[in-house]
Amino acid sequence: MTDFPFRIVGFDLDGTLLDTSGDLAAALNHALASAGRPTLSVEQVKPMIGGGARHMLAQGMAATGGCTDAELNVLQRRLLDHYQANIAVLTRPFPHALDALDQLATRGVTLAVVTNKLEALARQILAELGLTDRFAAIIGGDTMGPGNGKPSRLPIDAMVARCGGGRAAFIGDSIYDITAAHAAGLPAIACSFGFLMQPVEELGAELVIDSFAELIPALERLA
Template sequence: MSDFPFAIVGFDLDGTLVDTAGDITAALNHALGLAGRAPLSEAEVRPMIGLGTQHLLEQGLSATGGVPEGLSPRLYEALLGFYEANIAVHSRPFPGLVEALDRLDALGVRTAVMTNKLEQLARLLLGELGLAGRMAAIIGGDTLGPGKAKPSPEPIRAMIEACGGGRTAFVGDSIFDVMAARGAGATSVAVGFGFLHQPVEELGADHVIGHYAELVPLLERL
């Protein structure tokens, strides 16, 4: 019987489990091109990721000339369609992640994902990368309905419940991850390699790691 102190380790997806910036940038630039806008670099897009597709599109339009009045839903649909068709061209798990999941699995820990990405896209991406079957639960930004995405703690609570309950750590790369984890009573761990909107030390997480090799040893000490 493992004496590991956590029953569940949950993860954000974009910028935490998987570096998805290349594919998200391509999809955003596809939509911007349809609007007659210039493309953005991956470095420009990274800080725009994490609050869902609508927010991403609005940020991209704002950065390339402004958000038009009565924004056409066709741009949103075009972005989603392109992304779904090209979801894992460049996206890869961050270094050390698979080894960390192997170690957690060996310890009998349940792992799960809670992301503001649409659940269907999260499942598709994790499936393409061979990670979906490793997760006891996958909760998307739309799983619980409108207004129930991070920073609300409700989807983290739903993730914990779906995993059978128990002491939980949640790993993320944004202040919304930290806020949601705190609200759900989970220990928050921030990654220094994610799509950071601010220095990782300013996120207010309980703990910070710079590589996935640090995750299990950190949690073992808590």
């Protein structure tokens, strides 16, 4: 099929394609406990996800008493080591996500991931879940260099270029996702089931979906 309105569809990872909250919370709590801090529930951690590991850790430390940059440096390494060793214990695709990817591929759409997770970790988790081959581009928070993750437009521009160019749309669950997509001139769809830092209506996306079962019709409406 060649009449689908978008040639490229990009996805955020955490809170969009994958429910990574259990494994991320476990890694954060490992770091917090090592510093003598109380641990946090998965629901407490979810709004902290989306800006990368250091942002999540800083939020977790702030919620349990604050910290210095030096402490953050030490604890970030502990968090990442624990996460890398336990990256896909609880993590699974959201319901209907794989079916939506299949439907897009059938329509000839090129798929990509743009995440603020470190690229190596994004590639590891996709490999462990057997999803790597579905994506023509996998761009992490460090791929474009320090400070150039979302909400910068640079990773979105790189996504479009690496996928061969053409009309594109982006799917995400955070203000970082929607801001980056819009900065790059792309329409965006927000996931109400994601790790929301604020009400989904405040993200400024063109459309909101409550399930991946709604994605194909939403993209058609978006066009």
